Amino acid sequence: MSETAAVILAAGRSTRMKSDLPKVLHEICGRPMLSFVLSACRLAGASRLLVVVGHGKGQVKERFEAEGDVVWVDQDEQNGTGHAVKCCQEQLQGFTGNVVVIAGDMPLVRRTTLAELIEAREQNNDAVSLATTFLDDPAGYGRIIRDTDGKLVAIVEHRNCTEEQRNIREVNPSYYCFDAERLFEGLAQVEANPETGEVYVTEAIRLLREAGHGVSATVTVPAEDAIGINTRLDLAVVSRLMQDRIQLALMEEGVTLVDPDNTWIEAEAVIGRGTTICPFSFIGAGAMIGERCRIGPFASIARGGEVPDETVVGRAENCGASMS
Missing domain, CATH: 2.160.10.10 (Hexapeptide repeat proteins)
Structure with a gap:
């Protein structure tokens, strides 16, 4: 198996949290949420950990200063997920393995999911493998569009969906495993969204597919794993779910x-x-x-x-x- 690097996106401000504390430092069951994502990446086999920071980066670095295996990458202007990953290109110069891309506000991600993504990409020699999940209420999530053979055709953001596409319950929880070379090849071609000015990782996936590279979405995860944290309510919901996992493990x-x-x-x-x-x-x-x-x-x-x-x-x- 090839070497794996993880790029963890933790630069966002998240105004909806209404907090001076960087979002990824808010605690879930006594640990900053970012620490759960780091742990999942390590346990899935990532030997290189790159964390992209921006808002409150000094606080984040200080909180994790004891973790010597983390490389900090500054994103001074938050111009989208694709731009955040591109900020890591210099650190990954010459790297030819897998690159896991995941947000730092998704502490419910399981190491087994990331390991399955890595395995799926390598077995199929795809440019990228991504996870999907099914939600009863998919509002706000990018929809997974498949052809009649079940193959991934596109990821369409909620705001760009047709009425028919909005009825699709299979969504993109936003964690991926890329071939490193193909990742930056795709990102180099992505143009900023004309409405937001941001560069999106999902656009790189679209361009890679159109260029004939393998793109797969074969790993399906439980709905709870897809919950990102953007509000205090999300924080409470995820804390309760994590507590359930902790208690179940102890009882077992x-x-x-x-x-x-x-x-x-x-x-x-x-x-x-x-x-x-x-x-x-x-x-x-x-x-x-x-x-x-x-x-x-x-x-x-x-x-x-x-x-x-x-x-x-x-x-x-x-x-x-x-x-x-």
Whole structure:
């Protein structure tokens, strides 16, 4: 398998969040949303991580300064997704492998999806493979247009759809795997949209297809994976979905959650087998709880807190950095 680089788009301002904090630093279950995307890319096999930053770039770089495998690429003017990727061309000069392109505000992306995209592109020797999903309400998403044989014909942005196309439920969640050479070949031909002045990645896909290069859309993902975060409501919805994943993984490893709906466990908390978490308890990110413990009800374990095996943290008790 070829080497894989990931280009993560994290330059946007997102005025709808109504926040001075860069969007990708808003937390999902105790971690900045960007960290989930980085993790998914690493676990899918990306050995080079390029993050395109713009608005609040100093804050973003500072928050992730300990992650030495990240290369920061500045996009001083936000002129579209295609322009953001083109900003990475110098860093990827001479690179001949796969390039995964994904937004930094999609923390629900799964490593398995990215791995499948990489595998699909390589097996078919396509210029690009992309994921799709089906939504009951596809408003705002680009529609996947296929021919009678089921092959991808086009990605049409919502505002450009005909009435018939707006009824299509298969949409583009905006994560892709490109052949590096073809990616920049396509982007070099893309002209700025006359209405917005922006350069779009999807236009490069269209041009590559018209030039006869392979373009496939064979990886279908669950609808929840396509949720990007643009508002505080989106943030809450995605946080709840991520919480469900965290809790399910713990229960599958032998942890009892008496009332999952009234328990909150942040990301990267480690809880030992046979431990019971009672209702209205909070477990902070990175907490380490041993085996056969009982936590709560109404207990709080701080981020990074440690609880030894067979410990009872009683009602309304708070545990700080460690507990002996």
